[in-house]
Amino acid sequence: MEKTVVRNNYVEELVNLIRSDLDKEELLEQISNYHENDIADALEKLSEDERKKLYPILGAKRISEIFSYLEENTRQYFDELSVESAAKVISLMDSDDAVDVLEHLEDSKRKEIVKKLDGDAVADVRMILSFDDSEIGSCMTTNFVCISNNLTIRQAMSELVKQAGENDNITTIYVMDENKKFFGAIDLKDLIIAREYDKLDDLISHSYPFVYGHEKIEDCIDRIVEYAEDSIPVLSADRFIIGVITSEDIVEMVDDEMGDDYAKLAGLTEEDDLQESVIKSTKKRLPWLIALLFLGMAVSSVVGMFESVVAILPIVICFQSLVLDMAGNVGTQSLAVTIRVLMDENLTGKQKIGLLSKEIKIGLLNGVLLAIMALTFLGVYIHLFKNYGWLNSFMISGCVGAALIVAMVISSMVGTVIPMFFHKIKIDPAVASGPLITTVNDLVAVVTYYGLSMMFLIDIFKIA
Amino acid sequence: MEKTVVRNNYVEELVNLIRSDLDKEELLEQISNYHENDIADALEKLSEDERKKLYPILGAKRISEIFSYLEENTRQYFDELSVESAAKVISLMDSDDAVDVLEHLEDSKRKEIVKKLDGDAVADVRMILSFDDSEIGSCMTTNFVCISNNLTIRQAMSELVKQAGENDNITTIYVMDENKKFFGAIDLKDLIIAREYDKLDDLISHSYPFVYGHEKIEDCIDRIVEYAEDSIPVLSADRFIIGVITSEDIVEMVDDEMGDDYAKLAGLTEEDDLQESVIKSTKKRLPWLIALLFLGMAVSSVVGMFESVVAILPIVICFQSLVLDMAGNVGTQSLAVTIRVLMDENLTGKQKIGLLSKEIKIGLLNGVLLAIMALTFLGVYIHLFKNYGWLNSFMISGCVGAALIVAMVISSMVGTVIPMFFHKIKIDPAVASGPLITTVNDLVAVVTYYGLSMMFLIDIFKIA
Structure with missing residues (x-):
């Protein structure tokens, strides 16, 4: 049928594009039209040399977005980058993706890279790694927008524009009180349609759901799913916002939890991995x-x-x-x-x-x-x-x-x-x-x- | 531990609030601070009379949001509303939630309500109902923002503000070409941080993933999950955008698919329902x-x-x-x-x-x-x-x-x-x-x- 043809073409098209003799700028512009997930799939079809030629053209930011979609070969692709480039790429990733990737690398390589991560990234990665795999904190990302509760609508909007450059998860804007503690959340939609003279406090949902970083995933996953929000804030024990769980994280967690239950029903202690020994x-x-x-x-x-x-x-x-x-x-x-x-x-x-x-x-x-x-x-x-x-x-x-x-x-x-x-x-x-x-x-x-x-x-x- | 206490209080607080002798306006304002999911849970703890008193205070829009979170008793609560109110509430719901709710009602009640739905809602609900339960079209919502590809950044922004009033899913803005066919998608974040003189076309991702309404859920669910987007457009066979699959829908689908597989492993043809005979x-x-x-x-x-x-x-x-x-x-x-x-x-x-x-x-x-x-x-x-x-x-x-x-x-x-x-x-x-x-x-x-x-x-x- 038509649909499969249309879709498979993306990866094919990309491979042909990369193998063509377009100049670098033209190539980058053309590639930019494709979805990162498809580019990640295309990487698999390229030879090591082709990939190594492609990396400098893409640049660290773009590579970080593409590598977030890798499912296999993570280790191999990172080995194709210099330690400096790898550190730059990982610094630019969402912190939870960065942790994911780091966990796939060899110990020695990981240590070298972590040494060269930039300041912010290291702190975030360390914090996420400090949570046990069974705790919800291990799944969060530190990529979110947070403003204080005493701004005007206009100030909030410009703060959003400023933070949106660095943070992808903007659908829900988190609000903290004067002590920097969790105060509530604003739906981006409400902020966008608000009039300038509206009060920010009227937009804030004061009983927005949240989880604590140390809660077990299996204990809070059902609650998170029930609230059906785009993201849920993760709080430290003293109610500072330390990260958010995005809906993509939720999909992943539901898939993992169910996979484990499925495995357990068949008498496996946890789900098998194809790559496992x-x-x-x-x-x-x-x-x-x-x-x-x-x-x-x-x-x-x-x-x-x-x-x-x-x-x-x-x-x-x-x-x-x-x-x-x-x-x-x-x-x-x-x-x-x-x-x-x-x-x-x-x-x-x-x-x-x-x-x-x-x-x-x-x-x-x-x-x-x-x-x-x-x-x-x-x-x-x-x-x-x-x-x-x-x-x-x-x-x-x-x-x-x-x-x-x-x-x-x-x-x-x-x-x-x-x-x-x-x-x-x-x-x-x-x-x-x-x-x-x-x-x-x-x-x-x-x-x-x-x-x-x-x-x-x-x-x-x-x-x- | 602290956390459970804090959380359970929401529902308790709500029940106490509703049973208090606050005047209507004050009550509505207080309730508005709570999450719809918690309000839905609170409804269960109220008596029928208490609920019937509450409905007019909440108003149809608010009820529609709360009822979207119902998991049980849907039929009972709708029976407590007049047919006119019920039709109004359903008209205001996301179209997929509306379909969900309608499927829970008695045949006669459903027919009465569908007769009184307002024009737009009927068309949307009919379209979603036209898909088989196993097709992805049955899970979509018609609640999304769509603009044409020939707008300026400023026009796009004001179109967004206009459409955001009625549509919740604004994180991704869909773009159609001059023939109203699917052309691409814009990440809201990119639109927000764009400068006024940027070209809209530069923001558009032309290879944004999509699905066709008649695709089987089990065939496309993995692909949708892989792209890890907040929403994916659903196209008709001739490439008009007829709806979107939101990340909440994806969570639900993954949960259902896995639940079914789990059931099948135990020799059940599909997952059991507690209420089932x-x-x-x-x-x-x-x-x-x-x-x-x-x-x-x-x-x-x-x-x-x-x-x-x-x-x-x-x-x-x-x-x-x-x-x-x-x-x-x-x-x-x-x-x-x-x-x-x-x-x-x-x-x-x-x-x-x-x-x-x-x-x-x-x-x-x-x-x-x-x-x-x-x-x-x-x-x-x-x-x-x-x-x-x-x-x-x-x-x-x-x-x-x-x-x-x-x-x-x-x-x-x-x-x-x-x-x-x-x-x-x-x-x-x-x-x-x-x-x-x-x-x-x-x-x-x-x-x-x-x-x-x-x-x-x-x-x-x-x-x-």
Whole structure:
């Protein structure tokens, strides 16, 4: 279709442009028409020599904008710059992007560059680096506009124009009081349409949302998203404005948080990175696997108690994996739903009980439907392929069906209660619930299935 | 800690304020200091009568802003308004919020309200409703600033001030050519710091990213996120600007997309809603469960082929669930990693092979580590509790260990190749891969484990 052609061309066009024999000024003007994200993509298609020729033409400011969009090869491109140029480029970046880039560089290179950063940039970068990765302060940028609360509209406007030269995030203008502490925020739109004789204070939203730098991202991300603002100020403990979280940061954080939860559901301690070493990835996955191995051994010893059933009626082992898998699947579904609900909303006790009763009902309903299918199809299968009589076949498949219903109801319950419990005692339910639920569900399924078989089948088949 | 107290107070303060005996003007002024999101939260704590008293004081414009933040009870609050007021409130909302709200109302109420919407609003709402929920056009707002490309800086600025009164999204100003088609975009910041005699064209980014209204959200969401802009224009097929996607929309879309992927990994067709009926939730979960039931039956019939092993050596069934679970877990981990990687990046063939080989290596490494643990602990366990000699005990646990290694390597491979295959043939790997991988892994594990037992154990134990 048309659209993909149109869009892919940007990068292609850029590469052709850069490889053409335009003089430098002409080339720079042409390149300036393209989006930095596309230029960053175009860099990948160029050879090292072509890039090295391009850098001086672009200049440090432009390079800093383009390099903010790099997703890969950051280290390589910075190695193509001299330490001086690299320091200049990083000084010109948004402080959070600068920190991002620095974290991708080799230790020795990073130290050299940090030494040569200009004064302001160093302070900002140091401050952001001082926050732990799990704290919201580590995601902020120091690139924002801030004015005092005693200006006139005209003064505010000219202060904005002055600060806008250096700071990109101008949609919300932050206001501080005479002690330089956070006082409120002005929507740029309101300032633009204000009349000269309006009072600035009337434009200020005094209850604008904010976060503290040391808050954990997972604790405040939902609140930030809810306010749906273009930016949210980050305050120090004594209420000075130290940075802002922009909507781009919010998109990134939501993506990361969800990615981590997604990873946790699959038993990874955090999201994998494509570039990561095998050893590092192995380490991320091992904890859950070891936990499961030992819990699985516990299940094994319980299965062992039913050896007598199997010795008399080997056919029952055919359907063990079926019952266990189904219980596991239902439990995982309840787990996933519960974790998301717990993450999104503050539930009252009554709502929690409502969720639990709903999950049990769903488990029961699905259990009955699947049990009927299992009863029918397996009964026929056992009769036809395993040479049992019709009655005995349906006795066996009935046992499978009954075990399915019981196991699925209990699994739904377990899949809902366990994450709620971990949530209550402030342990991340996405990490902790998985192994425990798998094991509990396996145990329930094994005991139900072999237990029913023992009760209802053994005597009959012994006599037969 | 201080912070939570400070923040929760907003809603509390508001409720107290509204219940106080301030006169109307004073009350409105005080309320105006609070964020709409907090006011929306405060509404929930009020009684219906209190809300009904509050609405006329707030006025339609303010109500429209507050109601845009509603997450629940939308229908109830609108029922508390007259149809005329409701229509006025909805007319004043951003068009995407208006559509959101309308979708929450009862059919009859919605029809009544739509009849009374003012001219502009109806057209916008109709256009947004004309897009399918999966298309990006359904998420856009028609609230944006657009100027022609032949203005001077001064004209552009005054046009902006004029349009800013009605439109909130002013950070990026869209530019159209003489045919009213999309021409480019201007960063508000550049317009603000421009000098009067600069040329407007120099401010325009001619390669600003855009999307077409009919593009699927899942197809363009990654691209939109990558450009990291405050807003992206949505074009009609003939390149007229019909709306914009704001960064708040992007946050919402990322959250929804990830939530759906998360749900799919757990075998739900899409994310559950807390308010949803049991029947509806059951339907979402049933497809995967039915698929798994039938695939599970296939596995059962394969297990059936090994009845002879079990009849001679019932102890082997103890460890069936262990081997199956471990293979399943490893497969799910590879699946989760592969889906995320496929979602985030455009992989070359070489990178895909790299990922596959990495996953296999991780599977092998984890397999060997876990096999050693299983060999040791299970050997001791079988000797002590199942009364087998040391040699025989370790023969059995050795079989479990060997099966673990083989099953885990193959599961890693399967967990990587199957989602890649579905991705290649343009089927959502998150939905399709789950059941298939579970089944394939079960089969592999069963065949490996019982196969090894058959080959190495049966003859020995028969003789013994």
